[in-house]
Amino acid sequence: MTASPIGPLKAPSLEDIEALADAAFAGLPARFRALCQGLVIQVVDFPDDETLDEMGAESEYDLLGLFRGRGLPDRGAVDETGQMPNMIWLYRRPLLDYWCDGDNTLDAVVTHVLVHEIGHHVGLSDADMEAIERQAQ
Structure with a gap:
């Protein structure tokens, strides 16, 4: 068996x-x-079945990330007690699948999805999110 020319x-x-x-x-x-104080970022392989159903996903590969919680624009002046923290879920396998089929680096894909999901938390427009992504590069 010969070694791979690019390594393992x-x-x-x-x-x-x-x-x-x-x-x-x-x-x-x-x-x-x-603006992300208290925001929790989780990485898992796939969204759970409940999330897939709720989001109307046809496949477990349809979602790259998801924001769950009450975004800043929807919160009152005082946080309610007993409330779950706002969370962003990044889905590893769909991210990898998307990356393999595209021209971007994996870090660019992760950055794009993360900024988009944080944008939902903050209440930003798509144009605002694109501007933040450009600043992060």
Whole structure:
């Protein structure tokens, strides 16, 4: 058996995607990160069945990420007690599938999805999210 000319390859793990998300978050403008206090970012392989049904997804690969919670525009002046934290879910396998079929780097894909989901938390328009993405590059 001959060795591969590019060396051993393996798919990025949950921890690898989490590290990319952490780096992407750290590269965002400080004023944008400040709006994310208390926001939890989770990386899992796939959305659960309940999420897929709720979002009307045809396949477990249809969602790259998801924001759950009450975004800043929907919150009152005082947070309610007992409320679950706002969360962003990044889905590793759909992210990898999307990345493999595209021309972007994996870190660019993770950054794009993370900014988009944080944008839902903050209540930004698509144009605002695109501007923040450009600043993060």
